[in-house]
Structures are given as C-alpha cells and as structure tokens.
Amino acid sequence: MTTLTTPQTHALRDQLLARKEQLLQELDAVQVAHRERMKSADSAPQDAYATQANQVAQNAVRDAEARRDHDELVAVRAALARIEDGSYGACQDCGADIGLPRLHAFPAALRCIGCQTKAEQAA
C-alpha cells in the first residue's frame, strides 16, 4: 500500500491516459509519414541517390523518436495496469512510496528516486 489518496491516484491516472493518447497520436503520425515516404520513394527517380541518403538519415532520426515514444507507451500502460492492481506508487525495488512530487513529474515512474539513481548507475 502507498499513501496516495484516491483523488491523487485518479489525477495521476488521468495524466497517464492523456499521455497515452498523445503517444498513440505521435506513433500514428509516424506511421502515416512512413506510408507517405514509401509512396514517394516508389515514384522517385532512380538516380536521386543524394536525396535517398538524406531521407535515410531523416528516417533514422524519426525511427529513434518512434522507439522512444513506443518505450514510453509501454511504461505508461504498465503504470495504468499498476493503478488497476493497486501496486501503483510503490517503488518496485524497495517498496517505499515513490512520492507524489515525483509521480506528478513522471507518472510512469517505477522506482523511488534513490533506487532509480542506483539502477541508472548500475546500467
């Protein structure tokens, strides 16, 4: 159990749901852009190597962004699942309260700040 009150948990759930919608829209936009690229690549003249190389570089940046969005979406969904099962707000490593200020800043946070720092140093 954590010290989060029901209204606090509901506010954080709303924050997570809004973030989830935003991420889904961003990932959707990436897919639309990808389809557009495939179409224009088909019709592009075969000798446009410079343009293609430039596009490949741009695609790599966009793919990295899409991966970050996807990773965050996974974390947001996991946080929503923890709200459902009642484990939300507790550090997954030490079981202590993650704390409301940290959850407001990172609603999908898995660990308290101390354990997060340790986990990042270990990585």
Ligand SMILES: [Zn+2]
């Ligand atoms: Zn902890």
